[in-house]
Amino acid sequence: MKFLLILLVSILAAGPGAGDTQERDEARATFAFAGEPRFEAVDIFVDAGDASLGAYQVELKGIERKEARVGTAFVKIVGLEGGDHPAFGDAPYYDPEALQGGRVIVAAFSTAADLPAGRTRVARVHVMLEGAGEPAYELKIEAAADRGGKPIRAQASTERVTKEQSEGTDQ
Amino acid sequence: MRDDTNNPTDFDSGEAPEALISDLKRLYQDDLRIPEAVDRAILDSLHEAPAPIPWRSAKRIWWTTGITAAAAGLTLIVWLQGQPTPQAPPPPNTADQLASGDMRQRSAFQALDAPSMLAESDAMVASVKEDVDGDGQVNILDAFLVARAVESGESLDPAWDMTGDGSVSMTDVDLIANAAVSLSRRSLQ
Numbered sequence: 161m162k163f164l165l166i167l168l169v170s171i172l173a174a175g176p177g178a179g180d181t182q183e184r185d186e187a188r189a190t191f192a193f194a195g196e197p198r199f200e201a202v203d204i205f206v207d208a209g210d211a212s213l214g215a216y217q218v219e220l221k222g223i224e225r226k227e228a229r230v231g232t233a234f235v236k237i238v239g240l241e242g243g244d245h246p247a248f249g250d251a252p253y254y255d256p257e258a259l260q261g262g263r264v265i266v267a268a269f270s271t272a273a274d275l276p277a278g279r280t281r282v283a284r285v286h287v288m289l290e291g292a293g294e295p296a297y298e299l300k301i302e303a304a305a306d307r308g309g310k311p312i313r314a315q316a317s318t319e320r321v322t323k324e325q326s327e328g329t330d331q
Numbered sequence: 332m333r334d335d336t337n338n339p340t341d342f343d344s345g346e347a348p349e350a351l352i353s354d355l356k357r358l359y360q361d362d363l364r365i366p367e368a369v370d371r372a373i374l375d376s377l378h379e380a381p382a383p384i385p386w387r388s389a390k391r392i393w394w395t396t397g398i399t400a401a402a403a404g405l406t407l408i409v410w411l412q413g414q415p416t417p418q419a420p421p422p423p424n425t426a427d428q429l430a431s432g433d434m435r436q437r438s439a440f441q442a443l444d445a446p447s448m449l450a451e452s453d454a455m456v457a458s459v460k461e462d463v464d465g466d467g468q469v470n471i472l473d474a475f476l477v478a479r480a481v482e483s484g485e486s487l488d489p490a491w492d493m494t495g496d497g498s499v500s501m502t503d504v505d506l507i508a509n510a511a512v513s514l515s516r517r518s519l520q
Contacts, residue, residue: 217471217511253471253508257515265512267471271482303470309479311472 198289199238201321202297204266207279208304211312213247215269216282217303218316222262223296234290235262235297243282247272252283265302275307284321461510463491469516474508 206216222235237258242249247270258264266283289295297318304314463473477491477499487499493506510516 215471215475253474253505253512255509255512255514257513261514263514265514265517267474267508267512269471269475269478269508271478303472305472305475309472309475 200287200289200295202285202287203281203319203321204243204283204285204299205279205317205319206282206301206304207315207317208277208306208312209314210277211306211314212275212277213280213282213304213312213314214271214275214307214309215267215303215305216301216314216316217265217267219265219300219302220263220285220318221298222287223298224262235295236260236288236290237262237264237285238288239286240264240266241284241286242268243280243284245276245280245282247275248280248282267303269305279315460490461493461507463488463507469507470511471508474504474511477507478504 202220204218204220206213206218220237222237224234237260239259240251240254242251248268250268252266252268254264254266264285266285268282287295297320299316299318301314301316304312306312461469461473463476466472477487478501479485480487480491481499481501481504489499491499491503493503496502
């Protein structure tokens with residue numbers, strides 16, 4: 161009879177999905193520990209070099225980075241706005257489906273006479289963070305063109321915006 | 332020239348050699364007899380009844396079978412609890428979607444996931460249209476090309492009329508740009 165009892169307990173303990181449940185519980189515990197969700201912004205910069213930037217398209221991904229003893233940071237995009245230069249001051253094109261997700265394709269063009277050259281901030285992405293970990297972002301430039309529509313080699317980069325920077329820019 | 336020493340068989344005559352005939356006769360002689368004692372021993376062993384299984388061994392077999400069956404049943408129950416619940420396919424979006432086009436093809440889509448499959452196929456067709464510069468991908472450069480043409484008053488290609496209203500305007504540019512940043516279309520490429 162003891163043998164039967166031990167067998168039953170071992171089968172129930174080793175049932176499938178036990179690992180998944182444990183991971184979910186850990187994530188929930190982390191979130192509960194982290195308390196309220198946090199917000200931050202990510203600036204997107206495009207460096208067109210000597211050329212005038214007429215159009216750009218980038219893909220931004222928030223990486224859910226799991227850190228030991230801290231937990232996973234879950235990135236959710238909550239809003240987008242334009243950049244510094246008037247040519248790209250309006251909100252860029254993006255898919256509204258990207259909101260509440262961690263991935264967005266951002267694009268804009270300008271037919272204005274005055275276009276930026278060199279490194280310029282073209283957009284700001286607002287994100288909500290869940291969990292206690294620090295997020296990471298991955299940016300890939302997909303297309304860029306000069307004022308005549310000719311494709312150019314451009315570099316794209318991100319910068320996390322602190323609360324103070326964000327308030328200073330908004331004023 | 333024939334050599335009868337090396338080839339003694341006379342095939343032409345249709346008769347086998349005498350030596351072969353006598354050998355074959357000796358081989359097929361019916362003198363294979365099983366001794367009486369061997370025959371009786373085989374029959375006796377067949378008629379013997381099998382030894383009965385001891386009472387304790389029988390009980391052990393029943394216990395082992397029962398425990399194995401219970402364990403198998405419990406494993407099945409636990410495994411079934413871990414499986415995702417199957418969901419019914421969503422209903423089609425509109426009656427028009429099912430009424431138009433190839434009904435046979437549409438019903439096949441419906442069996443899988445009709446709305447998303449139809450949207451995907453429509454997106455694939457549309458993406459070709461929005462690839463204005465013909466580089467094989469829809470991106471912001473397509474929208475930029477049309478926008479510059481619209482603003483400069485250049486001749487406009489009727490193929491750029493995305494809305495189908497008979498003219499090319501900034502509305503068409505917006506449609507191309509929205510297609511360029513669409514996440515659902517990107518997942519198809």
